[in-house]
């Protein structure tokens with residue numbers, strides 16, 4: 001089915017990607033350096049609240065593409081960003097509060113945009129999911145994602161700040177008890193904490209009792225951006241702190257961050273470590289101030305997590321070797337020139353912070369890249385600032401061979417998969433969790449909602465030629481699964497067996513649900 005539409009004629013910049021061709025194993029990255037390619041993007045979404053879903057696959061890889069028109073932000077309430085349409089690519093920043101770099105209060109936080117979907121594994125169905133979808137996996141109480149019965153759901157989760165800038169979506173899954181992530185996070189990937197670092201983790205400021213340099217006593221965060229580093233694609237990191245498109249340091253986040261509309265350049269996430277066997281394209285944009293203190297200050301170690309304080313350990317050797325190569329400063333506190341280079345760098349970071357009136361910011365999320373089935377979804381993103389439309393494409397192998405992933409290879413033989421989509425796009429994930437009714441994914445001739453196109457090369461798909469399925473999203477608000485199962489709901493008797501849209505044909509007109 002070829003859609004007919006009016007070509008807008010606008011030139012949108014999309015971050016297309018040179019995709020790999022990787023065949024074996026589960027550990028290799030699926031994405032290499034993004035390239036900026038001008039293409040005319042055609043969208044069927046013209047108002048906030050609709051999402052356009054497309055899928056294409058070849059023998060090995062499937063790509064899902066989502067496009068939606070961004071809402072004007074409404075959160076934090078009363079802030080300078082309210083009413084503005086911009087890509088939510090910043091999340092939960094830290095700013096100095098006079099004592100230390102810290103998160104702002106929850107009601108003042110800035111949140112990223114997100115798109116995610118849950119997809120069922122036909123061999124391990126989740127009871128009721130095909131009909132009641134998100135109400136089965138989450139919205140019976142709105143607290144956590146869980147099934148409560150046996151079954152399995154694969155959860156692909158793209159985050160505008162915490163994974164998108166790295167070229168990944170997070171791959172989690174939902175079990176009967178909770179939403180799960182793998183437990184990989186051993187050294188050397190656990191550079192922030194002694195255990196449990198994930199694709200992204202939260203960075204704190206240096207501890208209160210540290211001395212040795214003013215970055216410690218003033219309690220800066222351990223990771224800042226690597227100012228001056230040339231990133232792939234010709235982007236030079238402009239500052240140690242969050243910067244606007246012209247390179248100026250952001251000091252007033254609610255008014256200045258919304259002006260940053262170019263999502264191509266990675267400003268919103270610190271990638272602090274990367275396994276370059278897994279992913280060869282350089283994404284490390286961080287400086288480890290803890291490393292610089294170690295070199296500058298006589299081998300000082302107490303600013304580091306416990307497992308890095310043992311200089312004879314393998315973890316320390318990997319860590320020191322990595323930063324020595326990354327920063328060009330030898331991991332040798334007794335080397336005079338290394339120590340003075342490290343001190344100069346620390347001084348420069350501190351001075352830049354002072355110059356900002358102590359108002360500059362960093363992101364709290366830091367990224368790690370290492371092989372794991374949580375990292376096997378590659379993602380590209382584009383934001384059209386004129387039309388205010390996000391488009392996000394996620395790529396994964398049809399079959400990863402991992403128990404934590406839905407095997408999508410049966411698509412080829414005509415199997416239909418049940419899936420539901422969620423978009424968070426008004427600035428605050430808690431307040432704006434928009435979900436779709438349940439839909440099916442299948443190959444083109446199977447009478448399915450989302451018609452996956454068989455293509456020769458998923459990396460060069462012209463998405464304008466792939467059938468697009470548009471569905472409306474709504475905000476479930478207080479109408480939980482508990483309500484829908486109750487006698488107050490006329491559909492209660494068929495809650496797990498009949499799709500919502502059988503009775504509710506016009507989502508936007510539904511009472512009790514806030515369609516956006």
Ligand code: HEC
Nearest residue numbers: 131132135479484490491494498499500502503511512513
């Ligand atoms: C068998 C038909 C049927 C099915 C299936 C059904 N409903 Fe309903 N639902 C109704 C009717 C009838 C009403 C009352 C009329 C109205 O509010 O539109 C209603 C009302 C509602 C309301 C409004 C309640 C209020 O008082 O504001 C919500 C919310 C709702 N349904 C959600 C859902 C969801 C979500 C699903 C799928 C999980 C679903 N319904 C499945 C028939 C159905």
